[in-house]
Amino acid sequence: MGYKRNMSARRCCPQEKENVFVPEFWWRRFRRYQGPDPWLKADKWDRLAEDYDDLEACTFYRQMVEEIIETMAVRGVLTSQTRVLEIACGTGPYTLRMAPRVAEVVAVDISGKMLERLKQKAREDGLDNIQAIQADWFSYQPQGRFTLVFAAMTPVLNFVETVERMLKLSERYLVLVHWAGIRENLLYRKIHETIFGRPPKAFTATVLNHFNLFYSLGMAPECRLFKGLWVRRRPLEAELKHMLWRLEGEGDLGPQEQEQVRKILEEVAVEGIVETTTKVRIGFVLVDKSA
Numbered sequence: 001m002g003y004k005r006n007m008s009a010r011r012c013c014p015q016e017k018e019n020v021f022v023p024e025f026w027w028r029r030f031r032r033y034q035g036p037d038p039w040l041k042a043d044k045w046d047r048l049a050e051d052y053d054d055l056e057a058c059t060f061y062r063q064m065v066e067e068i069i070e071t072m073a074v075r076g077v078l079t080s081q082t083r084v085l086e087i088a089c090g091t092g093p094y095t096l097r098m099a100p101r102v103a104e105v106v107a108v109d110i111s112g113k114m115l116e117r118l119k120q121k122a123r124e125d126g127l128d129n130i131q132a133i134q135a136d137w138f139s140y141q142p143q144g145r146f147t148l149v150f151a152a153m154t155p156v157l158n159f160v161e162t163v164e165r166m167l168k169l170s171e172r173y174l175v176l177v178h179w180a181g182i183r184e185n186l187l188y189r190k191i192h193e194t195i196f197g198r199p200p201k202a203f204t205a206t207v208l209n210h211f212n213l214f215y216s217l218g219m220a221p222e223c224r225l226f227k228g229l230w231v232r233r234r235p236l237e238a239e240l241k242h243m244l245w246r247l248e249g250e251g252d253l254g255p256q257e258q259e260q261v262r263k264i265l266e267e268v269a270v271e272g273i274v275e276t277t278t279k280v281r282i283g284f285v286l287v288d289k290s291a
Ligand SMILES: C[S@@+](CC[C@H](N)C(=O)[O-])C[C@H]1O[C@@H](n2cnc3c(N)ncnc32)[C@H](O)[C@@H]1O
Pocket: 039, 040, 041, 042, 045, 046, 087, 088, 089, 090, 091, 092, 093, 094, 108, 109, 110, 111, 114, 135, 136, 137, 138, 151, 152, 153, 154, 155, 156
């Protein structure tokens, strides 16, 4: 009886009238590019470049990146013939792991400081097949097409134009790594509530939109979800810089608010170190257009 009642309630749900098997349903889940917002600008990301590689100290993150690279290698995506276009490469956690296995990586990012770090690490690793290009992805015109078009953890993935261009520029493979609906940092939430009087906005970016779009276009995407904890320990000043960086994406912060953030961090710091834990779920989607 209860089961039947539930079924009839579900039939009345207006969303169900939409056909989730057609690409249009999924295209509507992406934003249309209307000029650079703060998250798509060089200065925003330049500020993060110095500490960006902190994440490599987190076991869950490092294992995830390595498993993604290994999966691509096993599927035959990374070979000595492969030419890669990497969109928004940052300091290169994926670039530097792909480069030793492929012919060339053209790595594009808007942030000069992120690219400086990438170039320095490439030199240290003796890699000479990475072309690091500073450009805004939305106006960048690459030459030719690429065996693999790759993008990880970047806000540019949320736009219709990016997905359209990734599909066009890829000769065979597309790989996306992106949020998959969970990103919960309790300390950030507490600070957000204190400063703005409300919790952070619900987190809607999800790579499952990309997965479903590709599926509805008749492709056979492979998807894997990684769920775990990013545990980071940073000196108080570094954590303060990072928290302010993130909060500024939500609204302006005056000197008084900045002081409030500092006070909260001082309360939780132990011997000058702040430990934060972020519960994350991240998705990896691989498309072989020839399959
Ligand atoms: C969170 S980082 C991810 C970096 C790297 N892919 C990774 O997985 O660590 C986001 C990157 O997107 C880049 N980005 C943001 N807007 C961009 C744009 N319009 N064109 C090119 N890169 C952009 C930033 O500079 C930054 O390096």
